[in-house]
Amino acid sequence: MRSLLLHTLAWALLVSAETQFPAHKIAGNLFYVGSVEYAAYLVATPQGHILINSSFEESVPLIEQSVAKLGFRFKDVKILLTSHAHADHIAGCAAVKQSTGAKVMIMRGDEDIVASGGQGDFQYEDSRFKPCAVDRVLEDGDTVTLGGATLTAVLTAGHTRGCTTWTMTATEDGKKLLAVIIGSPNVNPGYKLVGNDKYRAIAGDFQKTFHKLKSLRADLFLGAHGQYYGLEEKYPRLGGGPNPFVDPAGYQAYVSAKEKEFLGKLEAQKQGQ
Ligand SMILES: [Zn+2]
Numbered sequence: 001m002r003s004l005l006l007h008t009l010a011w012a013l014l015v016s017a018e019t020q021f022p023a024h025k026i027a028g029n030l031f032y033v034g035s036v037e038y039a040a041y042l043v044a045t046p047q048g049h050i051l052i053n054s055s056f057e058e059s060v061p062l063i064e065q066s067v068a069k070l071g072f073r074f075k076d077v078k079i080l081l082t083s084h085a086h087a088d089h090i091a092g093c094a095a096v097k098q099s100t101g102a103k104v105m106i107m108r109g110d111e112d113i114v115a116s117g118g119q120g121d122f123q124y125e126d127s128r129f130k131p132c133a134v135d136r137v138l139e140d141g142d143t144v145t146l147g148g149a150t151l152t153a154v155l156t157a158g159h160t161r162g163c164t165t166w167t168m169t170a171t172e173d174g175k176k177l178l179a180v181i182i183g184s185p186n187v188n189p190g191y192k193l194v195g196n197d198k199y200r201a202i203a204g205d206f207q208k209t210f211h212k213l214k215s216l217r218a219d220l221f222l223g224a225h226g227q228y229y230g231l232e233e234k235y236p237r238l239g240g241g242p243n244p245f246v247d248p249a250g251y252q253a254y255v256s257a258k259e260k261e262f263l264g265k266l267e268a269q270k271q272g273q
Contacts, residue, residue: 018059021231023066024238026245027177027220028170029149032231033066035059038088039226041181042067043168045147048078051102052166052181053224054092057130060099063092077102079146081153083183083224084163085110087118091129103135105144107153110162111137122161122198123191138164156213158206158262159184161199165213170220177246180218182228185209185258187265194269203266210259214252221251228254 019036026032026041034040038055040063049072054060064074080102083089093114097104106114113121117131138144140155154165163183170177185206187193193203221229222245229251234244 018056018062020062020065021226022235023069024235025070026170026222027172027179027243030168030170030179030220031070032226033063033070034226035062036226036232039083039181039222039224039231040066041166041222042070042072042077043146043149043151044070044072045149047147048076050079050081050144050146050149050151051077051096052081053083053089054080054096055088057092057095060092060095063096064099075100079144080104081144081151081166082106082110082114082164083166083181084160085113085121086124086160086184087127087129089224090114090132093132094130097132104132105136105138105153106134107138107140107155107162107164109155109157110160110164113160122196122202123188154183154212154216156183156185156209158202158209159186159188161205163209165216167216167218172243177219178217179220179222180213180216180251182213182223182255184224185213185255185262187262191265192269193262193266206262206266210255210262213255214259216251217248218251219248220245221247221254 021036024032029044031042033042040053043050067074077100111134115134118127138153142153144151151168156163156165165183166181168179170179196202237244
């Protein structure tokens, strides 16, 4: 009982700590509609919009406000995608689907967690949220298109089985910029990279993920949390010179640092530390 109470308290603190972040254009038809803590992106098209990440159920009204501030209608969201099936990115999927009728598209490996409301997570067995029907299960390299926009789903597994890095081309001042929204390169506290009976391929999946991430020639460096790419530091520089989100060197440095972190944790676990 006590642990349940503590768990509920921790959850309430987590949710109440969420802070609205100014909605803004990143480049072309790609916009930021997330909070300080949880990133969400809108790809706006004449035929409706694509939303990446619902965040928590409690976050959905914040996202809706951000979409409205940009002059778009939340009800015009036709497709809902996600970075990966952890509650802070998908617990609000059911709420988004209910209010917009959006089609929910999830990478294979994460689809059952979204559809069951959290069951089957290899690490967070107690995670529960409103189940959300999945309309399309994506495979590595699949594309999602709407109103002239095309997004590519790159499987970057390890953090979750279906962790997805989204890429798209945003056109700004006639220049085509490759946007890369990193799904997550993180080995969370408690993740077993060695001898993980619930996710045997975890270490190999992380290795493949770093290989793929390094091979992407990102112009716009983005991710499932603004913290990955320095959102709070970059945002104030928007509009006063070069686009701060165009940061190919920052992207490569981040991926390399995360790979190093992964390899360090893998080595430590192999040594039994
Ligand atoms: Zn996560």
